[in-house]
Amino acid sequence: MTLKQLAKKLNVSISTVSKALNDSHEISKDTIKRVKELAALYNYVPNKSALSLKQSKTKTIGVIVPNILNHFFAKALVGIEKEATKNGYQIIVCLSNESLKKEQDNIQWLTNGSVDGLIFAVAEETIVERESSHFKKLLDLNIPFVMFDRVLEDVKTDKVIINDTEAGYKATKSFINQGRKKIGLINCIDNLNVAKLRQTGYEKAIIETFGELNQKLILKTSINNIQDKIKMFLNENELDAILAIDNVTGVIAINIAKSLKFSIPKDISIIGFADSLIARYAYPTLTTLDSRPDLIGSTACKQLIHRLDSNQLDSTFPKLTVIDTKISSGGSF
């Protein structure tokens, strides 16, 4: 059902129908009523493509997620979607699969007028290769975009991150306050900035307290065979605490520690960067640092929509928003 068809049935012009539906003062109350009734009857919905074309606004936001199976990103997506829907925006979701090439393709694809703006976390490969030209192209094209969690220093745009350093510091400090002496760190996402920052926080707290860093207490590895590696890590060091800086190894560590007859939290205390949904896979429940992905997502989305609505770049650009992590106690200490 189009305006044209409605107009024909009503014996008025297309523009009258359009104006009536938009409550124009140019149209009489009577006509407006007639038009609206028929439109409702035929379930008329304005065609999205025509609207986008006319107004050069798609009311659509492109979201590029490195890995939707990562619970953090799934939750961030929920936050983005909620905020977008609230403001009358749709989201087009692309998955970069941590690949630079796919990320570039996605951006190329989305800049054909499909979306008004973009929200994304940078793919791991992109960070490793230090490539950012495809993002700078967005700046040239004047397409607003917001980076979240994984951001690039040299791209001047709005960003939303968490206070990773402080989170690592706080978690480590909480171990220290419990009297823990041999505090290990598990890092299997070393390529990412967030990992480096969290580790920095850990190191700061350790050096501040013990004067020096024991490199043997830091397990830097890939996710492959992570269970065996953690087992060895636990066996080789007499740890009484572990900080897991990604969102899966904390849970795995707790389960393995239990199977090795560690008593939790008596013998060993574990903190992970997971959330309650993942933490329930651990028994007793893991203590977690909530990196608040939903808040990050909704904040990023809000920020983008702000730029889209006030289509002028104001003095606040580029804005860096730092979200506070929340420590939430499970049963592990």
Add this chain to the structure above:
Amino acid sequence: MTLKQLAKKLNVSISTVSKALNDSHEISKDTIKRVKELAALYNYVPNKSALSLKQSKTKTIGVIVPNILNHFFAKALVGIEKEATKNGYQIIVCLSNESLKKEQDNIQWLTNGSVDGLIFAVAEETIVERESSHFKKLLDLNIPFVMFDRVLEDVKTDKVIINDTEAGYKATKSFINQGRKKIGLINCIDNLNVAKLRQTGYEKAIIETFGELNQKLILKTSINNIQDKIKMFLNENELDAILAIDNVTGVIAINIAKSLKFSIPKDISIIGFADSLIARYAYPTLTTLDSRPDLIGSTACKQLIHRLDSNQLDSTFPKLTVIDTKISSGGSF
């Protein structure tokens, strides 16, 4: 950069540029070359909205997911996205959040010409309320759509599901073949058809072997406080096997069983409907029935694109595709 602007720079008409870029035989080789060079120089990309409008094709697929935090759906989305991308389609993702109202809103929203077709799993509330009029509206509008995993009997459309009954049966049988006698079942998604079917399979195997069903061995509950409930369930019954028919309780059960000093798989064997990514949260690793969400997703997407391309409904409509589950052995038996 638009056709118009290119045309101006080249001193030719808009139509010439358009035809040149589409390799029309009406245009001389020389002109084609000139046009393409300039288009490449200015990074010209055809405007999506204009294209969609003109061709009444958006090359976009709408996907409605009940809950993206559910690993099954996240993985299904990966399958859908991969297949869509392969065929030059974008996906618009909506989250129904298991709510009927949101699902209806999403469908209303997506039928404004945003998408060529839809893929979705029905929201839990929709199934409980047995509402299907919003899907039937899609049939009236002639918008192709494919349902996956959670489907409605009375909506005549393409569907992709797994052989739930058989999966439940096979899993239970494998316990029986190990000589297990007291086989429990945990069901915390009872509202869903898939749960009923899996349980049917379980019951069939049990009755076939033992003659009768012991209702006490079936834990039907909500996800709240699931850990405590499973603990009680294990304590009150001398189980030697558990079939967890959703994708989280298997992992939880294994961890709790260990904490209760059960030896796995000697004392108790556990099978869950999770996948390897979730199974690694259990130690030793859970044996899983892979419900193959990515295959379901890609199959559903393939099916939809088939309908979109051959825009005639052929004799195969409506097609029901049943995906086989795969049992993959972890360390639990």
Add this chain to the structure above:
DNA sequence: ATTTTTTTCGCAATCATTTTTATGAATAAA
């Protein structure tokens, strides 16, 4: 009764693209 004002509505342009039709010139055939 005439002019002015207000109300109500239609025309036409516009967005970026594709596609059908038209145009003018060169070439070939009659």
Add this chain to the structure above:
DNA sequence: TTTATTCATAAAAATGATTGCGAAAAAAAT
């Protein structure tokens, strides 16, 4: 020399919607 054909390109129509402007009609004021 005339007519038909081919060729390269331009012009126009169409997709579905919004919107400024102008026109007609109705109402109000003189």
